[in-house]
Amino acid sequence: MAMDTSGFVPKGNLNTDPDALKKTGRKHTVKRIWQYLGSYRLMIILSLVLALVSVVFTLLVPIMIGRAIDLMADDRQLLISFLLKALIFASFVLISQFLMNIINNYITYNTVRDIRNSAIRKLQMLPLSYIDSHPKGDIVSRIVADADQFAEGLLMGFTQAFTGIMTIAGTLYFMLSMSVVITIVVVVVTPLSIFIARFISSRTYAMFRKQGVQRGEQTALIEEVIGNEKTVKAFCKEEDLLERFDRINDELTSSSLRAVFFSSLTNPCTRFVNAICYALVALFGALFVLSGNGYITGTITVGTLTVFLSYANQYTKPFNEISSVISELQNALACAARVFEILDEKEESDDYDAVLSECNGNVEISDVSFSYDPAIELIKDLNVSVKSGQRVAIVGPTGCGKTTIINLLMRFYDVDSGCIYVDGTDIRNVLRGSLRRSYGMVLQETWLKYGTIMDNLKMARPDATYDEIISAAKLSHAHGFIRRLEKGYDTMIGEEGEGLSEGQKQLLCITRVMLNLPPMLILDEATSSIDTRTELKIQSAFETMMKGRTSFIVAHRLSTVVNADLILVMKGGKIIETGDHESLMAKGGFYKELYLAGKGGG
Numbered sequence: 001m002a003m004d005t006s007g008f009v010p011k012g013n014l015n016t017d018p019d020a021l022k023k024t025g026r027k028h029t030v031k032r033i034w035q036y037l038g039s040y041r042l043m044i045i046l047s048l049v050l051a052l053v054s055v056v057f058t059l060l061v062p063i064m065i066g067r068a069i070d071l072m073a074d075d076r077q078l079l080i081s082f083l084l085k086a087l088i089f090a091s092f093v094l095i096s097q098f099l100m101n102i103i104n105n106y107i108t109y110n111t112v113r114d115i116r117n118s119a120i121r122k123l124q125m126l127p128l129s130y131i132d133s134h135p136k137g138d139i140v141s142r143i144v145a146d147a148d149q150f151a152e153g154l155l156m157g158f159t160q161a162f163t164g165i166m167t168i169a170g171t172l173y174f175m176l177s178m179s180v181v182i183t184i185v186v187v188v189v190t191p192l193s194i195f196i197a198r199f200i201s202s203r204t205y206a207m208f209r210k211q212g213v214q215r216g217e218q219t220a221l222i223e224e225v226i227g228n229e230k231t232v233k234a235f236c237k238e239e240d241l242l243e244r245f246d247r248i249n250d251e252l253t254s255s256s257l258r259a260v261f262f263s264s265l266t267n268p269c270t271r272f273v274n275a276i277c278y279a280l281v282a283l284f285g286a287l288f289v290l291s292g293n294g295y296i297t298g299t300i301t302v303g304t305l306t307v308f309l310s311y312a313n314q315y316t317k318p319f320n321e322i323s324s325v326i327s328e329l330q331n332a333l334a335c336a337a338r339v340f341e342i343l344d345e346k347e348e349s350d351d352y353d354a355v356l357s358e359c360n361g362n363v364e365i366s367d368v369s370f371s372y373d374p375a376i377e378l379i380k381d382l383n384v385s386v387k388s389g390q391r392v393a394i395v396g397p398t399g400c401g402k403t404t405i406i407n408l409l410m411r412f413y414d415v416d417s418g419c420i421y422v423d424g425t426d427i428r429n430v431l432r433g434s435l436r437r438s439y440g441m442v443l444q445e446t447w448l449k450y451g452t453i454m455d456n457l458k459m460a461r462p463d464a465t466y467d468e469i470i471s472a473a474k475l476s477h478a479h480g481f482i483r484r485l486e487k488g489y490d491t492m493i494g495e496e497g498e499g500l501s502e503g504q505k506q507l508l509c510i511t512r513v514m515l516n517l518p519p520m521l522i523l524d525e526a527t528s529s530i531d532t533r534t535e536l537k538i539q540s541a542f543e544t545m546m547k548g549r550t551s552f553i554v555a556h557r558l559s560t561v562v563n564a565d566l567i568l569v570m571k572g573g574k575i576i577e578t579g580d581h582e583s584l585m586a587k588g589g590f591y592k593e594l595y596l597a598g599k600g601g602g
Contacts, residue, residue: 029337033154036114040107047107050100051162057089057096059170062310064089070303097163104158112151119143119342127348128412129372137220142342145219146212146335153325153332160325164318171315178304182284186312189277193270193319200266207259209334214252216338221248263330274316281312348432355434359519360423361388361550363409368418370408379404379573382418386566391551393561395594396570402554404573406522409552410436440513444525446505448497453482453508454489460512472514475544477537478507503531510538514545521551535560558595567591 037044064086068079120143123131131139175183225232225241232241285305365384371377379401386392394402407413408420411432420427427435448456457469464472469489473479481504485491497505513521523542539560555561562581569577569584569591577584577591584591 026333029333029340032340033336036111039114040110043103043107047100047103047158048162050096050103051166054093054096054100055163055166055170057092059174061086061089062307066303066307069306070301101159104155108151108155108158111154112147115339116143116147119339122343122345125347126345130345135220137223138216140223141216141219142338145215146338149335150332150339153328156325156328167314167318171311175308175311175315178308182281182308185280185284186277186315189273189280190316190319192273193316196266196269196273200262204259204263204330207255207262208331209337211252211255211259212335212338214248214255218248218252221245270319274319277316278309278312281309285309350431352429354430356422356425356430356438357434359438361519362386362423363550364421366419366421368408368415368420370404370413370416377573382575384568384575386550388550389548390565391546391553393553393555393564393567394570395555395558395561395567395591400570401573402570403524406524406552406554409522410439438518439520439522440516440518441522442510442513442524446497446509448493448505448508450495452490452492456508457511457515460516464515469515473511475514475541476507476511477541478511481507517545517549519549521546521549523551524554525556
């Protein structure tokens with residue numbers, strides 16, 4: 001039973017206080033990411049080795065060029081030798097960077113694949129209350145859009161952070177070997193880049209987190225509109241919808257601009273510091289070349305100064321790149337945190353490993369109380385006893401708790417108090433899977449997947465033969481319309497059964513149950529979308545299907561439940577009348593009032 005989630009915001013999603021997020025979110029998120037990266041340790045090590053090779057040969061290239069410059073007027077043959085070495089080293093750099101990028105892409109996208117797989121598996125383990133209480137679009141946004149944003153940040157981190165750190169260490173070593181004084185000038189100036197990057201990035205995490213939340217809200221609204229476009233048009237709500245979308249879109253635009261603006265300040269600020277550093281190196285180096293003083297600085301030639309300028313540029317460049325990486329990682333961490341929130345949710349676990357086997361279909365509901373919201377009472381002290389093979393109809397006005405009983409029978413939700421027994425066993429003491437396999441369900445809301453009609457029918461029994469499927473389709477009266485389709489049972493249908501009418505989709509769902517008849521059946525408004533003529537045929541098929549099986553029938557049209565062995569009349573979460581059709585009509589109570597009102601309404 002889907003709850004109304006319009007306007008719902010998951011708890012904690014809008015916590016954008018920077019200090020709180022830094023303390024509770026970031027460390028936990030980084031730890032979780034490293035757990036996933038642990039599966040690719042060897043690939044990470046290989047990437048580091050290739051990064052080291054790339055950096056070493058990158059730093060050797062300027063030395064070869066510098067020596068060639070110093071030999072331009074002296075030894076032409078040695079000059080060509082140094083230039084050839086520079087070309088060979090540059091080739092090694094190209095190859096190592098190419099391989100490193102391939103490996104980094106492999107690590108990144110496989111890690112994101114693993115996280116997405118974990119998220120999907122987690123969703124299958126979460127209670128339906130989580131799905132019902134969270135906007136579907138927000139969940140989709142976390143698994144798709146947020147995971148993509150995380151991948152971009154992680155890839156940038158691998159590609160630039162590894163080589164950046166090694167480049168800083170390597171250039172520092174080579175610069176110290178050439179001139180201590182000029183190296184000190186470079187080292188004193190560049191920490192300003194780190195300070196600026198840290199100052200900005202520490203304030204952008206919360207901004208990107210808020211951006212992710214609002215992106216999820218927008219996705220939720222789009223998903224809601226696409227799934228209910230007919231309703232929007234029928235009630236002429238296009239303008240209201242556009243206003244809602246414009247508001248969310250404006251908020252997302254504002255938060256995105258704010259986050260991107262502050263994060264983009266890092267690059268020009270650090271480049272400014274790098275330019276100052278480069279100018280100082282050029283100034284001091286030129287003075288030492290002109291003075292010829294090598295007492296403290298070492299021997300400074302024009303070639304050496306050229307190498308030093310190249311190293312100064314390479315030394316400061318990683319600070320600029322790493323600062324960009326840090327800003328991008330704030331977005332990546334914020335997005336990863338939203339995915340990990342799903343992974344951290346409490347799973348729907350089974351407390352026992354017992355299996356409900358050879359089910360006879362005796363069901364006992366004893367003193368059961370339940371509500372979706374603790375503040376709103378729904379079902380209170382419910383007691384029902386159903387014998388094996390009985391047909392039980394549950395009727396009553398909208399919102400009285402009919403479908404909720406089905407949710408409790410299937411353990412889509414657990415009772416707040418009381419017990420539900422099947423063949424004398426508390427259903428909380430058996431595996432949910434074994435309980436649910438004991439039921440066959442046909443709901444008012446159909447569910448079909450993208451694929452052929454045959455694929456959809458085989459969901460009930462993957463090993464079913466073609467003849468068994470045809471037989472089940474004939475029993476459900478679906479065979480006729482399937483045969484008239486262009487490719488029959490091999491006809492492709494779209495997501496949610498696009499291309500079929502509501503009645504045809506429901507016939508397919510009924511066929512699935514016909515194909516795999518369990519000991520208990522649940523029919524929740526199972527013929528609501530079928531025309532009257534077809535409904536009469538379906539009722540005949542149901543008669544055959546329900547024979548000898550415990551059946552729970554939820555219906556608004558009371559004409560469909562007159563043959564039930566037991567009718568439960570609900571009102572306000574309680575059973576106010578029980579009996580068969582004739583005895584309830586003889587009582588002249590609420591059931592008779594409902595029946596006559598429905599009959600009078602056609």
